[in-house]
Amino acid sequence: MTIRNSFRLAILPLIFLASCGESPKEKQKSTVKAEVKKDSVQIDSSEIEKEKEFVLTEENAIDFFFEYQKDLKVDKVKITTRFGSFTVQLFDNVPYHKANFIYLTRKGYFNDTQFHRVVKNFIIQGGNSDDRKTGKKRSEIGRYLLPPDTRKGHKHHRGVISMPSSEIDNPHMLASPYEFFIVVTKPGSYHLDGEFTPFGKVIEGMDVVDKINSVKIGEGDWPSQNIYIQKAEVIE
Known part of the structure; x- marks a missing residue:
């Protein structure tokens, strides 16, 4: 061979x-x-x-939302809970807060967060949670605050959605972008005017907001049973 x-x-x-x-x-x-x-x-x-994932920071957030709001054709967000759904319409003349809320909704941030604070006949507050997933989502989106925008003539009427200020080293009352509260008081809670930024109002499903406001609460105004935002979606 x-x-x-x-x-x-x-x-x-x-x-x-x-x-x-x-x-x-x-x-x-x-x-x-x-x-x-x-x-x-x-x-x-x-x-x-x-x-590469884009991350918002104190340095780029305002410029980003300034550009983001230019092409926004939508102004409504539907929020679904086990009590039902309600819809908020966002104010056009509060562009940064409107753009922020639409952006976070589209990113899926609010899904599985909770209405973590309920004050009877005053407000319900959402956008936070007691699990690690929420903190992880925040870190992936970015760490930033929004400047208050209180001079557009909007008042804290019943049904208005507004943005709380951050409690961390915040002498200028900058807004915490991940949370929001809805006024339940009749006819409104006008002592909040000038301190917080109203950026929309409930136009449908206020009875659902009232149901959330009527739940049993424990320490720190946290509901005794968790109230999850099952889904937040932009109405295109």
Whole structure:
């Protein structure tokens, strides 16, 4: 037997074994998984830039929402709880707060947060939670505050949605963008005017807001049974 024929006989089993391995599809799947997990250098640098998650900060939030609100054609958000749904319409002349609320809704932030504070005949407050998922979502979206916008003529009438100020090192009463409260008081809670920013009003489902306001509460105005926002959705 020649050296050439010996070489052919030796390599045939290797070819057979290779053909019995992963199919092309399986190879492709494992390659994709590796790239996703490890940020493979095979991905074009321009694609990497596109896939980077944008994070809001104190430095870029105002500029971002200024641009974001320019193309907004929507102004309504529907919030669903186990008590039912209600719809809020956002004010056009409070652009940063309106844009912020639409943006967070589209990002899915409010889903699975709670109405964590209920003060009888005064307000219900939502956007927070007692689980780690909420903190994780906040860190992924970014850490920032919004300037108050209290001079647009909006008052804290019953049904108005407004934004509380942050309690952390905040002498200028900057607004906490992840939370909101809805006034339940009849006809309103006007002592809040000038301190907080009204940015919309409930136009449908105020009876649901009243049901939430009537639940049994425990320490710190936290409802005795959690009231989750099952879904918040922009009405396109």
